[in-house]
Amino acid sequence: MDEFVLNLTQRDALSTLERGLIAEMTAKRRTFDAKTDIVKQGSSPTHSCLMVSGYSARVNLVADGRRRITAVHVPGDFVDLHSLLLSRMDHSVTALNSCEVALVPHNLLRQVTENHGHLSRLLWMLTAIDAAIYRQWLVASGRLSSVEQLGHFLCEMALRLRVIDKSDGKAFRLPMSQAELGDAMGLSVVHVNRGLQQLRRANLITWRGDAVQILNFAALQQLSGFDPTYLDLERRER
Amino acid sequence: MDEFVLNLTQRDALSTLERGLIAEMTAKRRTFDAKTDIVKQGSSPTHSCLMVSGYSARVNLVADGRRRITAVHVPGDFVDLHSLLLSRMDHSVTALNSCEVALVPHNLLRQVTENHGHLSRLLWMLTAIDAAIYRQWLVASGRLSSVEQLGHFLCEMALRLRVIDKSDGKAFRLPMSQAELGDAMGLSVVHVNRGLQQLRRANLITWRGDAVQILNFAALQQLSGFDPTYLDLERRER
DNA sequence: CGGCTCTTTGACCTTGCTCAATTCGCGTGG
DNA sequence: CCACGCGAATTGAGCAAGGTCAAAGAGCCG
Numbered sequence: 001m002d003e004f005v006l007n008l009t010q011r012d013a014l015s016t017l018e019r020g021l022i023a024e025m026t027a028k029r030r031t032f033d034a035k036t037d038i039v040k041q042g043s044s045p046t047h048s049c050l051m052v053s054g055y056s057a058r059v060n061l062v063a064d065g066r067r068r069i070t071a072v073h074v075p076g077d078f079v080d081l082h083s084l085l086l087s088r089m090d091h092s093v094t095a096l097n098s099c100e101v102a103l104v105p106h107n108l109l110r111q112v113t114e115n116h117g118h119l120s121r122l123l124w125m126l127t128a129i130d131a132a133i134y135r136q137w138l139v140a141s142g143r144l145s146s147v148e149q150l151g152h153f154l155c156e157m158a159l160r161l162r163v164i165d166k167s168d169g170k171a172f173r174l175p176m177s178q179a180e181l182g183d184a185m186g187l188s189v190v191h192v193n194r195g196l197q198q199l200r201r202a203n204l205i206t207w208r209g210d211a212v213q214i215l216n217f218a219a220l221q222q223l224s225g226f227d228p229t230y231l232d233l234e235r236r237e238r
Numbered sequence: 239m240d241e242f243v244l245n246l247t248q249r250d251a252l253s254t255l256e257r258g259l260i261a262e263m264t265a266k267r268r269t270f271d272a273k274t275d276i277v278k279q280g281s282s283p284t285h286s287c288l289m290v291s292g293y294s295a296r297v298n299l300v301a302d303g304r305r306r307i308t309a310v311h312v313p314g315d316f317v318d319l320h321s322l323l324l325s326r327m328d329h330s331v332t333a334l335n336s337c338e339v340a341l342v343p344h345n346l347l348r349q350v351t352e353n354h355g356h357l358s359r360l361l362w363m364l365t366a367i368d369a370a371i372y373r374q375w376l377v378a379s380g381r382l383s384s385v386e387q388l389g390h391f392l393c394e395m396a397l398r399l400r401v402i403d404k405s406d407g408k409a410f411r412l413p414m415s416q417a418e419l420g421d422a423m424g425l426s427v428v429h430v431n432r433g434l435q436q437l438r439r440a441n442l443i444t445w446r447g448d449a450v451q452i453l454n455f456a457a458l459q460q461l462s463g464f465d466p467t468y469l470d471l472e473r474r475e476r
Numbered sequence: 477c478g479g480c481t482c483t484t485t486g487a488c489c490t491t492g493c494t495c496a497a498t499t500c501g502c503g504t505g506g
Numbered sequence: 507c508c509a510c511g512c513g514a515a516t517t518g519a520g521c522a523a524g525g526t527c528a529a530a531g532a533g534c535c536g
Contacts, residue, residue: 058373060373060374060376060377062377062381062382062463063463066381067381068376068377068380068381070372070373070376070377071373081366082366082369082370084359085359085362085363085366085476086363086366086367086370086470087470087472087474088467088470088472090370090373090374090465090467090468091373110355110359113351113355113358113359113362114355115355117348117351117352117353117358120351120355120358120362121322121323121348121351124323124351124358124362124365125323125324127362127365127366127369128319128320128323128324128365129324130369131320131365131368131369131372132320132324132328134308134369134372134373134376135296135298135308135309135328135329135372136298136328137376138298138306138308138372138375138376138379138424139298139300139306139308141376141379141380141424142306142379142423142424142425143300143304143305143306143424144300145523145524146523146524177481177482177483178482178483178484179482185380186376186379186380186381187380187524187525188524188525188526189482189483190484190485190524190525190526190527191523191524191525193483193484193485194484194485194524197484209533225300225301227328229326229328230328232324232325232326234325234326236325238323383491383492384491384492415513415514415515416514416515416516417514425492425493426492426493426494427514427515428492428493428494428495428516428517429491429492429493431515431516431517432492432516432517434515435516447501
């Protein structure tokens with residue numbers, strides 16, 4: 001699983017043994033159509049899902065139809081590692097486009113935690129990075145304006161996709177409708193639309209279909225106060 | 239460390255060996271005055287902090303003085319386990335009142351991940367629960383009204399404090415000013431004040447000094463759509 | 477061509493923010 | 507015991523960001 005290995009080797013070296021374990025873990029695959037649930041709210045999975053290709057979103061439903069997307073996952077992301085440790089899914093994971101997923105049995109993961117300290121620290125690290133992203137989204141959600149927030153999100157996606165060679169840091173695919181983007185930002189569709197127009201008018205981005213392009217990363221970064229520290233893209237022993 | 243053990247045994251059994259390891263890990267202590275930093279943004283700690291007594295908050299600073307509190311930690315919370323896995327702190331942890339903290343050396347934690355699979359899964363679980371709380375705050379921040387959000391937060395604190403025997407599920411201490419509460423909710427002080435008044439007028443809560451009392455938990459829960467699933471208060475093998 | 481989803485626009489409304497004062501609680505020094 | 511000072515809570519008034527509703531385009535596929 002190329003993207004997953006890239007995700008890890010960006011942050012630490014992997015031994016041959018560890019690469020073998022990863023291959024074993026990701027052997028079992030399944031595909032999901034766009035807009036279908038990969039993991040359902042309320043379920044207690046017996047395996048964890050790792051994105052092989054395609055994008056997915058973590059969706060929380062609130063009473064009376066309000067929804068919030070709390071995370072967007074790209075190839076190489078271990079989507080619900082935490083289902084290994086938690087009892088019941090308090091939210092769903094939905095395919096944004098058609099995607100392929102590796103189903104990693106929990107007992108295999110448990111074996112890793114028993115016998116492979118370093119690799120299990122790396123998996124743990126992935127959940128820590130996810131948490132860092134949640135924190136950053138919380139900051140954005142409560143303390144940035146809608147335009148700043150949109151810009152921040154696009155900077156983040158550009159970087160995360162660059163790690164897995166799906167972007168040069170400027171152009172990338174993002175298969176999300178403005179409604180989905182609104183759910184991710186905690187904004188209304190209408191407001192997302194107007195925010196994007198503002199970014200376009202400022203010549204900061206273009207967005208046609210699922211093709212996003214950041215025209216001036218430095219300016220977008222400055223506008224949104226984006227600081228990539230939280231993605232921890234640093235290679236060192238962990 | 240009583241509260242920490244309660245936090246874990248709420249979710250799984252601990253062996254005698256594991257209890258011993260925990261005692262060893264939490265041997266070294268330090269106290270912090272109210273409003274001082276326990277961990278500083280930008281630093282690369284060599285130990286992780288576990289709250290022994292007192293409350294702390296995870297604070298992110300944004301340009302031009304905006305702040306966001308992304309988490310509130312109570313006794314028994316492992317405040318920055320993730321510093322074991324991440325390179326640099328992208329935020330600070332600040333003491334809300336005067337508190338005592340156990341300093342757990344990273345090399346000790348690393349040994350646990352090498353030799354004690356079950357205990358390291360439990361530590362990992364704690365970071366997964368933290369992440370679940372972040373997700374819930376994201377939902378609250380983007381999709382709940384200010385009053386709902388305040389209610390949700392108070393329900394959460396009541397439950398988390400009950401786990402560590404610091405609350406009967408109704409009354410508890412919460413040493414936060416309305417300004418701090420605003421930073422935690424992503425709201426302005428003025429609005430927090432008005433929201434709390436609304437909760438008081440509806441006879442749902444009282445709050446004097448740092449003494450909070452929930453007068454009608456069921457009603458507050460209903461109002462805020464609080465569902466405790468995400469706290470994963472279920473005892474089973476992990 | 478028809479139907480579907482997604483984007484865009486306009487008009488209006490509401491929640492929550494800002495600014496500025498005032499009041500309250502409480503500890504301190506006289 | 508009382509005046510004073512200080513941080514926190516509270517209030518009022520006006521404003522603005524973002525929400526809602528409704529309709530009109532655009533793009534796409536069968």
